[in-house]
Amino acid sequence: MRTFLDYVRRYEPTQIVTISDEVPLDYTATAMAFELERRGSSPILHFERITNHDLSLLANVCASRDLLAKSINTQTENFYETFGTSLDNLIPAEMVSGGSVQEVVWEGSDVDLNKLPIPRHFAQDAGPYITAGMLAARDPDTGVGNLAYIRLQVKGSRRMGASLHSRQHTWDYMRRAELKKKDLPVAIVIGAHPAVMLAGAAKMDIDQDEYDLAGALLNQPLPICKARTVDVNIPANAEIVIEGHLLAGTHEPEGPFGEYTGYVTGRSTENVLEVSAITMRGDAIYVDIIPGNSTEHLVLGRIAKEAWVYKRMKEVLPFFVDFHYPSSGTHYHCYVRIDKSAEGQAKQAAQLLVALDHYVKLVIVVDKDIDPVDQESVLWALATRMQADKDVSILKDTLCNQLDPSSENGLGAKMLIDATKSSSFSAEKISIPENAKRLAESLLD
Numbered sequence: 001m002r003t004f005l006d007y008v009r010r011y012e013p014t015q016i017v018t019i020s021d022e023v024p025l026d027y028t029a030t031a032m033a034f035e036l037e038r039r040g041s042s043p044i045l046h047f048e049r050i051t052n053h054d055l056s057l058l059a060n061v062c063a064s065r066d067l068l069a070k071s072i073n074t075q076t077e078n079f080y081e082t083f084g085t086s087l088d089n090l091i092p093a094e095m096v097s098g099g100s101v102q103e104v105v106w107e108g109s110d111v112d113l114n115k116l117p118i119p120r121h122f123a124q125d126a127g128p129y130i131t132a133g134m135l136a137a138r139d140p141d142t143g144v145g146n147l148a149y150i151r152l153q154v155k156g157s158r159r160m161g162a163s164l165h166s167r168q169h170t171w172d173y174m175r176r177a178e179l180k181k182k183d184l185p186v187a188i189v190i191g192a193h194p195a196v197m198l199a200g201a202a203k204m205d206i207d208q209d210e211y212d213l214a215g216a217l218l219n220q221p222l223p224i225c226k227a228r229t230v231d232v233n234i235p236a237n238a239e240i241v242i243e244g245h246l247l248a249g250t251h252e253p254e255g256p257f258g259e260y261t262g263y264v265t266g267r268s269t270e271n272v273l274e275v276s277a278i279t280m281r282g283d284a285i286y287v288d289i290i291p292g293n294s295t296e297h298l299v300l301g302r303i304a305k306e307a308w309v310y311k312r313m314k315e316v317l318p319f320f321v322d323f324h325y326p327s328s329g330t331h332y333h334c335y336v337r338i339d340k341s342a343e344g345q346a347k348q349a350a351q352l353l354v355a356l357d358h359y360v361k362l363v364i365v366v367d368k369d370i371d372p373v374d375q376e377s378v379l380w381a382l383a384t385r386m387q388a389d390k391d392v393s394i395l396k397d398t399l400c401n402q403l404d405p406s407s408e409n410g411l412g413a414k415m416l417i418d419a420t421k422s423s424s425f426s427a428e429k430i431s432i433p434e435n436a437k438r439l440a441e442s443l444l445d
């Protein structure tokens with residue numbers, strides 16, 4: 001992460017704001033990020049001095065698609081392709097003996113989460129939350145490594161609540177560890193190069209390790225080392241690592257917490273993490289992801305997953321052009337553009353999309369003349385090319401993200417809308433002669 005920060009400070013100085021005044025820990029980063037968003041920007045925020053804490057706090061590292069693209073040496077418009085190529089060309093991580101992340105070691109009675117600047121983010125939160133914690137663990141059956149963001153509520157000097165609500169690999173590891181009546185050894189990685197942060201948010205096969213994707217994104221093996229008290233590998237140059245176990249068969253209230261939906265949620269798998277060690281760099285920076293429906297949370301929650309879904313859509317559907325997830329839909333709405341050559345393709349594209357991404361509950365499929373990023377244009381297609389009795393399909397009782405406040409018991413419905421022109425559609429789009437357009441432009445210039 002240090003090389004990335006140096007790069008931003010040197011070449012993109014407007015993309016990082018340093019706050020040198022001493023500020024209170026709770027709510028400050030969230031309030032600052034949301035206010036800057038209201039004013040139209042989402043820079044990285046570095047709070048150098050936090051009241052009653054030694055470590056500084058860095059937030060909004062992953063809020064900019066442009067910076068994330070640059071961090072993996074590509075441009076925004078090529079992000080999906082670069083990411084997709086990396087998914088096909090993993091570079092195995094390289095084991096090193098010890099790393100800068102173990103320069104400082106807190107074990108035994110030294111372990112104290114309260115010494116880290118872990119903030120409260122929203123008025124309704126149940127407590128301080130680690131939001132940028134990537135949970136590293138190993139498959140209880142195969143030993144393959146996994147990395148995933150999991151929100152963590154600090155409940156004591158060595159106890160945290162965790163929610164595995166997205167029911168992906170960590171959830172499955174835990175389920176299988178519990179079948180064996182075993183705790184799951186884990187390490188929480190805080191602050192790593194954005195390539196690792198992107199890999200942590202990625203969808204991958206269960207037999208693939210996110211560290212190898214980070215290597216592919218970096219175009220060189222990611223240095224990893226062994227955690228000290230658990231059998232889990234960690235990025236050797238991370239800022240901070242918290243080691244411990246997710247306890248089998250143990251559940252305690254966790255939350256409420258302000259989630260990406262923009263609502264407070266008490267929905268949680270209510271797991272418990274007991275900490276055995278905390279290690280960090282000598283000059284560690286604590287990294288926070290602004291939660292709620294902040295730009296950072298929505299960008300990071302989507303960008304890597306989008307790249308995976310995009311790759312699969314391209315592989316399966318020759319007529320798929322591209323898609324866009326509008327921020328207003330949090331992670332639940334997706335506009336898909338196709339180059340339609342036969343009836344039924346819109347529905348096929350929509351069905352594949354919701355199969356690949358179970359968070360999505362509304363898909364609108366448009367023709368190739370409609371830009372999915374331009375919401376007005378999508379809604380115009382909906383208004384003029386769609387008839388609800390024929391073009392709307394509803395799938396009931398499908399797996400959804402449990403944090404959707406309108407869902408019940410982890411089940412929800414999907415609405416698939418075909419807003420493409422049907423074969424009998426005969427209306428012609430209005431157009432203006434090119435020379436008249438040019439004249440208008442010259443008169444206005």
Ligand SMILES: Cc1cc2nc3c(=O)[nH]c(=O)nc-3n(C[C@H](O)[C@H](O)[C@H](O)COP(=O)(O)O)c2cc1C
Pocket residue numbers: 131146147148149150151152163164165166167168169170171200201202203204289297300301302
């Ligand atoms: C910032 C952020 C926070 C997240 N918080 C959680 C969480 O608290 N619980 C959860 O189950 N998933 C959470 N997710 C989603 C998972 O991390 C994500 O689905 C990940 O790809 C799962 O990886 P896996 O399939 O390797 O387990 C979060 C994602 C992001 C980007």
